[in-house]
Amino acid sequence: MDAxxxxxYDTHAAxxxxxxxxxxxxxxxxxxxAADASTRPMPGLEHPAATHLRALLLQPHGEPVGLAALPFxxxxxxxxxxxxxxxxxxxxxxxxxxxxxxxxxxxxxxxEVTSATEVAATDILDALDRAxxxxxxxxxxxxxxxxxxxxxxxxxxxxxxxxxxxxxQFQDITTQQLAYAASVLTDMExxxxxxxxxxxxxxVMVRAASDAPDPRTFDPRATTRDAEVRQALADAIFTG
Amino acid sequence: xxxxxVDDSSTMRRIVVNSLQRIGFTETVEAGDGKEALxxxxxxxxxxITDWNMPNMTGTEFARALRDRGEQVPILMVTxxxxxxxxxxxxxxxxxxxxxxxxxxxxxxxxxxxxxSVAAAG
Numbered sequence: 001m002d003a004x005x006x007x008x009y010d011t012h013a014a015x016x017x018x019x020x021x022x023x024x025x026x027x028x029x030x031x032x033x034a035a036d037a038s039t040r041p042m043p044g045l046e047h048p049a050a051t052h053l054r055a056l057l058l059q060p061h062g063e064p065v066g067l068a069a070l071p072f073x074x075x076x077x078x079x080x081x082x083x084x085x086x087x088x089x090x091x092x093x094x095x096x097x098x099x100x101x102x103x104x105x106x107x108x109x110x111x112e113v114t115s116a117t118e119v120a121a122t123d124i125l126d127a128l129d130r131a132x133x134x135x136x137x138x139x140x141x142x143x144x145x146x147x148x149x150x151x152x153x154x155x156x157x158x159x160x161x162x163x164x165x166x167x168x169q170f171q172d173i174t175t176q177q178l179a180y181a182a183s184v185l186t187d188m189e190x191x192x193x194x195x196x197x198x199x200x201x202x203x204v205m206v207r208a209a210s211d212a213p214d215p216r217t218f219d220p221r222a223t224t225r226d227a228e229v230r231q232a233l234a235d236a237i238f239t240g
Numbered sequence: 241x242x243x244x245x246v247d248d249s250s251t252m253r254r255i256v257v258n259s260l261q262r263i264g265f266t267e268t269v270e271a272g273d274g275k276e277a278l279x280x281x282x283x284x285x286x287x288x289i290t291d292w293n294m295p296n297m298t299g300t301e302f303a304r305a306l307r308d309r310g311e312q313v314p315i316l317m318v319t320x321x322x323x324x325x326x327x328x329x330x331x332x333x334x335x336x337x338x339x340x341x342x343x344x345x346x347x348x349x350x351x352x353x354x355x356x357s358v359a360a361a362g
């Protein structure tokens with residue numbers, strides 16, 4: 001997120017919170033008691049500052065105070081909004097610190113999934129083309145009654161089919177890459193819900209941590225790339 | 241010779257089992273994680289090929305469990321994990337050799353042959 005997007009994000013969030021706070025401060029219309037009951041926050045869910053300000057707006061007999069109290073009310077509202085904005089900034093910083101690197105890594109892994117899938121599909125299609133040619137060769141060998149050539153072609157065909165199966169290893173690795181991406185998204189969702197809960201206790205935690213992929217089942221660094229280089233490292237370590 | 245092939249991916253188990261058949265080893269038993277593998281392991285198993293990342297019990301935990309029981313069976317790890325620390329951890333867990341995914345059938349054959357030679361000599 002660049003600075004401009006960050007500013008827009010802050011502004012949007014701040015305006016939503018201001019709107020929410022002002023709604024909470026506003027006394028209900030006395031002419032409509034039913035609406036008053038339906039729009040008033042649920043007991044226990046109202047922000048403490050809103051409760052306090054609501055009390056300021058009411059005299060002992062429930063009548064609104066005059067304009068004389070307005071500067072104090074606005075001052076208090078301003079303090080509340082500043083506190084909310086500070087909380088928002090802290091939350092954003094915490095989110096950025098914890099997740100930006102993970103998100104970048106996740107994006108990279110998702111691009112790799114696309115690439116690995118394409119490479120495997122291309123390899124298999126190439127192998128199928130070669131297999132098709134071998135079947136033509138077999139037909140020609142049969143027509144010429146050339147048994148050694150036919151046998152040689154069958155052996156090559158078996159190798160080709162076997163090679164196609166090996167190409168499917170990409171599925172195991174991309175499964176791990178997608179599991180990693182899912183774990184990052186689940187983690188982010190949990191963090192965002194925790195932040196939302198700070199500002200609105202009524203926010204429901206819709207996803208349980210148990211929905212996240214089991215971290216034992218995937219390697220965040222799983223890749224289809226540079227297998228020879230990585231194998232060479234393993235060989236070097238095992239041969240001492 | 242019976243091979244125990246352990247991987248939570250059925251695709252990978254199939255690829256490994258096919259590769260083994262291709263190089264002449266037709267007797268295999270499969271398990272989806274280390275816990276199941278421990279249950280299926282018996283004296284008839286002469287070679288273990290295991291993945292690392294699996295639910296319930298990982299490949300390194302499985303290798304340690306086998307070694308703790310005093311089993312000397314060759315263990316070949318076939319995994320996507322390939323950083324130095326992971327490879328060393330596998331070695332310390334009792335793994336005898338290591339193949340990085342994606343692998344070729346040639347590599348698999350080389351590693352199996354090498355481990356069987358060592359086992360025969362020992």
